[in-house]
Amino acid sequence: MKDVNYLRISLIDRCNFRCQYCMPGDEEMAWLDRDVLLTRAEIVSLVRDVFMPLGFNRFRLTGGEPLLRQDAIAIVSDLSRLDGLVDLALTTNAFILADKARALYDAGLRRINISLDSLNADTFRQITGRDLWHNVWAGIQAAYDVGFDPLKLNVVVIPGVNDREVEALAALSIDRAWHVRFIEFMPIGNSTLFSDKGWIDSADLRQRIRAKYGLESASVRGSGPADIFRIPQAKGTLGFISQMSDCFCDNCNRIRLSADGWLRPCLLNESGQIDLKASLRKGYPPDRLRERVRQLLSEKAEIHFKDRDRGTRDRYSRTMSQIGG
Secondary structure (H helix, E strand, C coil), rough: CCCCCEEEECCCCCCCCCCCCCCCCCCCCCCHHHCCCHHHHHHHHHHHHHHHHHCCCCCECCCCCCHHCCHHHHHHHHHHCCCCCEEEEEEEECCCCHHHHHHHHHHCCCCCECCCCCCCCHHHHHHCCCCHHHHHHHHHHHHHHCCCEEEEEEEEEECCHHHHHHHHHHHHHCCEEEEEEEEECCCCCCHHHHHCCCCHHHHHHHHHHHHHCCCCCCCHHHHHCCEEEEEECCCCCCCEEEECCCCHHCCCCCECCCCCCCEEECCCCCCEEEEECCCCCCCCCCCHHHHHHHHHHHHHHHHHCCHHHCHHHHCCCCCCCHHCC
């Protein structure tokens, strides 16, 4: 298994969208109480005193929607100043990004991923439950104008919903250095609207794009699992994340910390998680916390999820937004 050096940190489980692949169902979500969330000081302490001494140097802030957290920019500032940090990124739905892009950049953030599942406002509303496409587009433009590089656009491809837009979304990479990432739909606890639709293989998406624009392997490589390509002469790139059709568990270099302090070794398997927040609040010293994390890392190879032939439904007690996918 690849060395694990990448931690995804969920700042909050709350979100102002209701994306069907992330927060499925029509029932009202039961949000975590604010005193249950890791505090700013606890997040920084875990990163600085526990994870970085274990070799972690890449971190991504997620949610829910991380920018809903009032101290999100302060957390970015704290983390960006840590010695030994190689990479700090943030994933957002961009609804309020237009107002926060400059402050995030000034706080030290340079890499940002934005969810953009459709260029059609009606389809966008169907997927997200919100009629806010223009707000998101304004956030993308603001991030581009500020200078975020790379600026990545995440597209979850849902059969029969937004898959007809793949070529148009790919074209966003031609004239600007925007990096579009196509993500195979993961049926984790999804509503009936999507759960029976399966997913479209990345190989099929690449063939469609190749037929329209041409496609070549890109020389750049990121720290994640995406296979990177480029439309000839394009300024940006196209990435394909194939967690359903082409399992990359053996090369996984990441673990996840939920907003309430649970450390998970695998997105698709809930076994093996540990409650770091409880240990931290009991006063466990950093060396004891590091030992708990070290033990989890030693078990990660046996915890990862590869038995896809048996399906994925009903395996998870949390939605993607609660995990901090």
